Amino acid sequence: MKYLPYILKHLRKNWIRTSTTVLGMAVCIFLFCTLQTLLAAIDFSLQSASAQRLWTRHAVSLVFPLPLSYKSRIASVPGVRNVANATWFQGQYIDRRNFFANFAVDAEEYLQIYPELLVPPDDRAAFLADRRGALVGRALADKFGWKVGDAVQLTSDIPPYQIGRPFDFVIRGIYDADRVKNPGADVSSFFFHYEYLYEATNRRTQAGNYVIEIDDPNRAADVGQAVDALFANSDAETKTETEGAFVAGFISLAGNLSLLLNAIGLAVTFTILLVTANTMSMAVRERRKEVAVLKTLGFPGSLVLGLVLGEAFMLGLAGGGLGLVLGSLSISALQSAPMLGSVLTFYPNLGLTTRVAALGMALAVVLALMAGFVPAMLAYRSKVTEMLRQI
Amino acid sequence: MSTEQPQPSAAAPTIAVDVRNVRKVYSRDSQRIVVLDGIDLQVPEGEFLALMGPSGSGKTTLLNLIAGIDQPTSGHVIVAGTDVGSLSEGALARWRSRNVGFIFQFYNLIPVLTALENVELPLLLTSLSRRQRRERARLALTIVGLADRAKHYPRQLSGGQEQRVAIARAIVTDPAVLVADEPTGDLDAKSAEEILSLMTTLNQEFGKTIVMVTHDPRASHHAHTQRHLDKGVLAS
Numbered sequence: 001m002k003y004l005p006y007i008l009k010h011l012r013k014n015w016i017r018t019s020t021t022v023l024g025m026a027v028c029i030f031l032f033c034t035l036q037t038l039l040a041a042i043d044f045s046l047q048s049a050s051a052q053r054l055w056t057r058h059a060v061s062l063v064f065p066l067p068l069s070y071k072s073r074i075a076s077v078p079g080v081r082n083v084a085n086a087t088w089f090q091g092q093y094i095d096r097r098n099f100f101a102n103f104a105v106d107a108e109e110y111l112q113i114y115p116e117l118l119v120p121p122d123d124r125a126a127f128l129a130d131r132r133g134a135l136v137g138r139a140l141a142d143k144f145g146w147k148v149g150d151a152v153q154l155t156s157d158i159p160p161y162q163i164g165r166p167f168d169f170v171i172r173g174i175y176d177a178d179r180v181k182n183p184g185a186d187v188s189s190f191f192f193h194y195e196y197l198y199e200a201t202n203r204r205t206q207a208g209n210y211v212i213e214i215d216d217p218n219r220a221a222d223v224g225q226a227v228d229a230l231f232a233n234s235d236a237e238t239k240t241e242t243e244g245a246f247v248a249g250f251i252s253l254a255g256n257l258s259l260l261l262n263a264i265g266l267a268v269t270f271t272i273l274l275v276t277a278n279t280m281s282m283a284v285r286e287r288r289k290e291v292a293v294l295k296t297l298g299f300p301g302s303l304v305l306g307l308v309l310g311e312a313f314m315l316g317l318a319g320g321g322l323g324l325v326l327g328s329l330s331i332s333a334l335q336s337a338p339m340l341g342s343v344l345t346f347y348p349n350l351g352l353t354t355r356v357a358a359l360g361m362a363l364a365v366v367l368a369l370m371a372g373f374v375p376a377m378l379a380y381r382s383k384v385t386e387m388l389r390q391i
Numbered sequence: 392m393s394t395e396q397p398q399p400s401a402a403a404p405t406i407a408v409d410v411r412n413v414r415k416v417y418s419r420d421s422q423r424i425v426v427l428d429g430i431d432l433q434v435p436e437g438e439f440l441a442l443m444g445p446s447g448s449g450k451t452t453l454l455n456l457i458a459g460i461d462q463p464t465s466g467h468v469i470v471a472g473t474d475v476g477s478l479s480e481g482a483l484a485r486w487r488s489r490n491v492g493f494i495f496q497f498y499n500l501i502p503v504l505t506a507l508e509n510v511e512l513p514l515l516l517t518s519l520s521r522r523q524r525r526e527r528a529r530l531a532l533t534i535v536g537l538a539d540r541a542k543h544y545p546r547q548l549s550g551g552q553e554q555r556v557a558i559a560r561a562i563v564t565d566p567a568v569l570v571a572d573e574p575t576g577d578l579d580a581k582s583a584e585e586i587l588s589l590m591t592t593l594n595q596e597f598g599k600t601i602v603m604v605t606h607d608p609r610a611s612h613h614a615h616t617q618r619h620l621d622k623g624v625l626a627s
Contacts, residue, residue, distance in 0.1 A: 002515055009503040293499045296460055297513045297560075298488020300481050384460045385452075388495075 003303075007310045014283070018315065021279045025319020025364055026326055028272035033327030033352055033360040034334075035261040041350045042258075046244045051217035053113060054224055055086075055246035056210040059237035062088075065206035066236050071106075073230055079215050079223040084109035085194050087208035089161060091154030093144065100140055102154060102190035104197040104208075107135075113213040116182040123148060123173030131196050133172035137187035141174045148174060154190075160205055167192075167200060212240070269367065276371035280312055284375035291379045292387035305380035312372025313365060320364025327360065328352045406469075407568055407600040408434035408457055413466035415452050415623075426452045428623040430466070436567070439594040439601045441614035448620040450604040451572055457602055458570045459487045471567040488516045492561030492599075494571035498553040500545040500560075506532060507541040510559045517564070531559035534597075535589060551582030558589060562599070569593065571603040575610050587613040 011018045056074065058064035068085070075083045084106040091102045107128055111117060119127070119135065126148075127133040136146060146152065153166035161167075169192055177185030198205055214223050224240035231238045284291070294304055331352055410432040417424045426449045434440050442450045455461040456468045459475045462483075468475045471490045478486055500509045510528040519527070532538050535555040545553055554574060561569055571590065575583035591613050593599045603614060611617045619626040 002521065005508075006504070006515075009508075013503040289499060290501055293495075293501065294512075295484065296458070296487070296493050298484050298486075298516055300484040302481070303516075385455050388455075388460075 003307060003310065007307060007314055010283070010287075010311060011314060017279060017283070021276055021315055022318045022322060024272050024275050025315065025368065026322035028268050028367070029320050029323025029360045029364045030326035030330060031268050032265050032363055033324060033356055034330050035265045036356045036359065037327070037331055037350065037352055039258055039261055040353060040356060046248055049242065049244035049247055051220060051242060051244075052214055053243040054212040054214060054220060054227070054240050055243055056212060056227055056238045056240040057208075057246070059228075059239040062209075064236070065208055066210065066238065068207055070207065070231065070236075070238070071210060074210055074212060074227055077223060077226045077230065079219050079226070080212055081215050082109050082113050082213040084113055084211050085207040085209075086110065086211045087194060087197065087205070088158075089154070089156050089192075089197065090158050091156045091161075091167065091190070093152065093154055098144075100143075100188060100190060101186070102192070104194040105191050107191065107193050110191065110211065113211055116177050116185045117175045118177060119173045119175045127172035130170060130172050131193050131199075132169055133193065134169040135173045135175055135191045136171055137189050138174055138176045139188040140190060141171070143188075146171050146174075148172065160201060161197065163200055167196070209246075211243075269363065273367050273371055276312075276315065276368060277374065279315075280308070280372045281375045283311065284308055284379050288382070288387050291382055292384050295382075295384045296388070301380040305376045308376035308379050309369060309372050312368040312376070315372075316365040316368025317361075319368065320361040323364060324352070324357050324360055327357075405436045406433050407436040407438065407471060408432070408602060409467070409469040410453070410457070411467045411469070413453075413456060413463045413468060415449070415456065415461070416464045426623050427456075427463075430623075430625055432618065432625060434600060434602060436600055437594070437598050438616060439591070439614045440603065441611035441617045442602065442604045442620060443606070443611055443617055444620035444626075446606075449623040450620050453620065454570050454572055454602060454604050457568070458491050458493055459483050460493075485516075488513055489564060490566050490568060492564065492566040492569045494554070494557055494561050494569065494574045496573035496576040498545070498550070498557040498577075500553055500556055502545050505542050505544055506537060506548065506556045506559075509545070509556055510563050513560060513564050527563055528559070531563040532556070534562065534593075535559045549582070550578050551585055554578060554582070554586050555589060558586070558593070562593060562597070567600060569599050569601045571601065573605055573607075574603060575605070575607055580609075583607070583610065 056066070056070070058066055065087075071083050071085060074080060085104070086106075087104040089102045089104050092098060093100070111119065111124065117135075123135075127135045134152065141147065148171055150171045152169045152171060154169065155166045156162060175187065177187050179185070194207075212223070212227070214220060220242055224242075227240040228238050291304055294307075295301065299307075331350065335350060410430050413427055413430040414425065415427040417426055430449075430453060432453075442453060444450050452461065456463055456475070457470055459468075459470065459478075462468075462476050466476075473486055473490070475483065475486070500506075501512065504512070507525070507528050510531050511524050514524040514527060517524075529538060529541060532541055535558050537552060537555050537559065540548060540552060540556075545556070548556065554577075558574075569590075574590070575586055578586060587610055590601060590603070594601050601614075603610065605611055
């Protein structure tokens with residue numbers, strides 16, 4: 001500790017260089033934390049998916065619909081307990097910025113398949129009884145200030161669902177989730193009756209997906225294959241997969257997100273490593289005289305090495321701390337950002353976790369120490385007489 | 392810090408620095424350069440020795456060997472009873488911090504530290520508390536007459552004042568031997584005289600053994616003894 005003032009004074013001496021290095025490091029840690037938080041949230045959502053549920057979609061792509069007749073045929077497959085149509089509606093509330101997940105579903109079956117959606121019995125009954133009724137998640141209701149009985153209009157930009165006027169809904173229920181039992185459960189979606197969509201579009205629509213509840217999660221692969229076999233060689237072949245795989249596939253529509261985010265993080269980290277290493281090298285090179293003086297006064301090489309690494313450590317600590325603050329603020333800001341914020345409501349546990357924060361801080365310190373290692377070793381190995389001769 | 396004057400003794404004086412048959416050879420590429428060739432030198436305790444000689448004669452190399460910041464190729468350098476050549480690098484650093492005070496030509500103060508902090512620097516290697524370190528550093532600054540400049544940074548001091556701070560830094564651990572490499576080489580005549588007077592005081596009143604390398608004949612007159620080096624050999 002007695003060397004701390006010495007270290008801090010050196011960092012303060014070249015405050016512009018120190019500030020820019022800290023800022024660079026902070027940006028790196030901020031990016032790392034933000035990207036890791038997004039990845040962790042996605043991963044958490046995937047892990048929260050039920051192994052007892054399968055999703056069936058068109059074999060070619062999610063964007064192609066499936067015939068409505070498939071529902072009863074899927075229900076006949078041994079091992080299938082329940083089937084519900086779940087069609088992505090892509091409805092917008094007022095304008096495009098108010099994006100949130102909204103599905104047209106076979107309401108009764110869907111609520112049976114998703115018991116974690118907790119709806120008060122009266123609301124449930126009201127929702128099931130009203131063809132224009134909607135069931136919305138608590139987070140979504142809070143965001144828009146909706147309450148039971150409110151009228152809401154949504155307009156879809158998917159051509160088959162465009163009917164020349166908005167779809168009118170009445171909120172009949174607000175669902176919650178048991179955060180202890182199902183910490184990853186979604187409470188930010190909007191569900192309405194498929195029948196309403198079907199009728200409003202003059203019975204032109206088909207099913208987007210089918211969600212299937214099975215008896216035995218261990219037989220998920222067999223049941224999935226049996227479902228797909230039913231429709232093999234048809235005009236609309238299917239692909240059935242577990243809910244986790246389906247969600248992962250949905251996310252992968254944006255490309256290999258994990259690889260992309262990690263690659264960005266790695267590139268930024270490597271750049272900052274080079275920048276910090278350069279800064280530390282400059283700092284030590286400028287202080288060759290000082291290193292010589294310290295060694296002449298009796299400072300052992302290991303202590304000189306420690307002082308240089310100490311400076312690097314302090315840079316890492318400051319950069320990491322600032323990066324965590326920026327990361328934390330940005331994650332909060334992202335959640336309330338237009339469009340993106342609505343997408344992020346899919347991930348109810350989005351936030352800077354202790355694990356990611358600790359990883360970010362560790363990364364900052366390790367980066368700084370790596371950057372400081374070579375100049376510190378040069379200072380450690382330097383010969384006093386040679387350095388004094390250069391003064 | 393000892394303030395007692397060394398007492399004259401009828402017995403033979405204790406040798407503070409004993410250089411025995413020292414050779415120092417540098418290898419540059421395939422060339423071997425003999426910088427010091429068979430040097431023998433004894434400096435009694437309380438001596439003020441001026442090492443003189445032309446550039447490249449080996450003065451600074453010999454001073455570095457005495458200060459323990461370099462090691463001889465052969466021979467022995469015994470300072471304050473320790474054979475400097477027998478110590479490992481770490482042990483040598485520890486030994487240096489306790490036994491030798493080094494005064495540079497260009498002062499070499501740490502620019503980000505105040506005068507007091509610069510003087511305190513060698514004491515960081517001791518187990519003294521912060522308060523004790525500060526007290527000692529203030530005492531050293533008082534001895535060199537700069538107590539009122541304790542909070543000044545090197546850039547706020549004149550060359551002579553900087554060198555006095557450097558001297559305070561050299562004496563703060565109360566070393567037996569002070570080595571000075573051209574301590575007046577970067578100073579005007581008045582400041583140089585002040586520094587030399589201060590060194591004389593340290594020698595006479597505080598009993599410090601001083602080995603000083605200098606080109607300046609005026610500086611050498613402050614020393615008790617002058618030795619001349621030429622081409623790596625002690626000429627006189």
